[in-house]
Each structure stands twice: as structure tokens, then as C-alpha cells.
Amino acid sequence: MRALDNRAMKRKIIYGFGMTIDGYIARKDDSMDYLKMTKEGEAVMMEFFSKIDTIVMGRRTFTVSRALQKEENTPEMPGMVNYVFSRSMKPGKRKGYEVVRGPLKPFVARLRARKGKDIYLAGGGQLARSFLRADLVDELFIGLVPIMLGDGLSAFPPSFPQRDFKLTECKAYADGSIALRYARVRSKPHRAK
């Protein structure tokens, strides 16, 4: 049991995003103008960010979020470590982030070996799929918004193997969005009799 308990204590990787009813995280042009931040939503995000200290994202998500930060003049989150997965950018540390490359498993193993809070997988869908293929997503944190875009960037582009989850939280907000949390259920390791 000790081994299992230790494993449960490890830093978790949480894939978090706002999703439309039809499964999109953004419009085709990367915009997320349909997401409206409310006081309630802000409180939920604050609470979430208080429990993570590391953000992992793909190159496209990085580019979009940088542009948004600049536009809205958002301050950097102090003490947050940012990793950007990219095949086109040169790996290495920059001001406020580090560009990294796969393979994912040894990268995540190194992150988990360090002490720290949980790790936020900020997307996008392409990077999330790579994490799901490697079965490295421990939790989902979905803000389900009451809209269909009809087309856009998918939160879960195919394909990857079946992954089972259990629902750990479901909360509806006044604006019609729902906060959903799921934890990955992995089959138990085979026990010797």
C-alpha cells in the first residue's frame, strides 16, 4: 500500500480548459471571445492557480496566451514555471519560460521527481493528445460553456486509447457554465496472490 500512497501523493498533471458543448477550446482563428469571465469564474481560477506552480503548454497556446497577456496587460504569475513544447522553436530558457521538446515521459518523470505543487497542462488539443497517448493526464478541469461553435479547435483531437475517469466535482454557475473535475482511473496493478 505504501507504494500506491506515494504514487497518489505525486504531483498531478491537470488538463484544464474552457470547452463548448461541441468540444472546442477556441475558434478556428484561436479566439475565445465567447468566454466571459465572471466574478465566480475568477474565484474558481484563483483557487485553481493557488494549487499549481508549473504550466505546460504547446507552442500555439503559448503564442495566443502571450498575445492576450500583452493585450490585457496581465502581470506574470510570480513563482510560476512555464514550459513550452515546440518543434520549431529552439529549446532553452527564455525570460519567463523554457522551450522544451519531447519525449514526454522522461520530461514528466523529471517534473514529478521534483517537489512542488500540481502541474497545469494548459493545452492545446494537440499537446493534450500527446499527453493522453502517453497516459500522463491525471485530472481534468473543464469549464463547460453553454454554446456550440459548430467548428473550431478540438479539446480532444483523435486519436488516443480509451481513458476512464471518475467524476470528482460538478458545479453549475449562474452564467450557465459548469465546472467539471475528473480523476483518471487506471486499472490497478496486478497483485500477487
Added chain:
Amino acid sequence: MRALDNRAMKRKIIYGFGMTIDGYIARKDDSMDYLKMTKEGEAVMMEFFSKIDTIVMGRRTFTVSRALQKEENTPEMPGMVNYVFSRSMKPGKRKGYEVVRGPLKPFVARLRARKGKDIYLAGGGQLARSFLRADLVDELFIGLVPIMLGDGLSAFPPSFPQRDFKLTECKAYADGSIALRYARVRSKPHRAK
């Protein structure tokens, strides 16, 4: 106001289905073996079916549900009118169902002109997309199950225009599935000043 009220009283078209976290209504081979019926789920379905008297489905959904009915020896629902949209089957009445063709708008207008309960759009995704394109979906009734398939038949295949909804119900069940109901929010008709 009277016109609006009358409109609100009209028979609604409800697109209902079990959906995985990653947006699928079935595996690629049409199977839905991951859906487990519970007592709670059965009660929810019974309640739902008590308020509809007409089912509209695509040819593929029809074929799958017929096979399931045969396999499980499910009795026909008494008083239920079934329409099957197909381009390959010959239009006309059969025992227990009627094969129909588009265009959708006049078909739905005829259905709505008759007195009756609400209309269940049973899918699949292809037919739902046609209904969404024509803006004929009034409600969604989604059973969100805590699993990702990684690939499968999409509940909302692209593309169709943006559609806004409001959340009318959100209920979590013991098995980790969630019942979600949404109502279509259409922009109000322009008022003369």
C-alpha cells in the same frame, strides 16, 4: 407577446444522447458498450420518454437501435411515431416506422403543426448536424459519461453556425455520469420602436 408565447408552446425538438467527455456518441463500430444502464438512468429515461411521442433518427442510428432492440428483445414503445431519415431507403411507411427525406424545415413544420408531445431527435451526429444547420434543435439532453474513447462517432460533427444555449438542468449521478439539459437561446426578433 402572444406570438412569442405561442411559439414557446410549440412541440420542441430535443437532441438527446449519451456523450463521452471527448464528444462521442458511439465507438467507430457503432457500439456503445461503455454505457451502463443504472436504476437512476432508467428512471431518467422513463421520465424523458413520457414527454415525447415522436422519434426522428438517421438511417445508421435506426439500423443500430433496431439490432439492439432485437438482441435485447425490447418491446416497441406504444404510441411512439418513428421517422427514419435516409437517402438510400425508399420513402414510405413500414411496420413501426416511416422512411422520410429532407428538406428538414417543411418536415419539421408539418410535425410542429400537429398536436402532440415533444419530438426526440435520436441522432446520430450527421442528422443532428443537419438539424443544427437549419436551427431546428430547441433543446439538448446530454448524458455525459466519465470516459474518453479517443476516437469514435462525434455528437457534433462540424460544421454548422454558432448556436447559443442556456443551461436548464445539471445533475450528477452516483455512477459519475451527468444529466445536462440546455435550451436554445435565439436572438429576439427585432422590435419596432
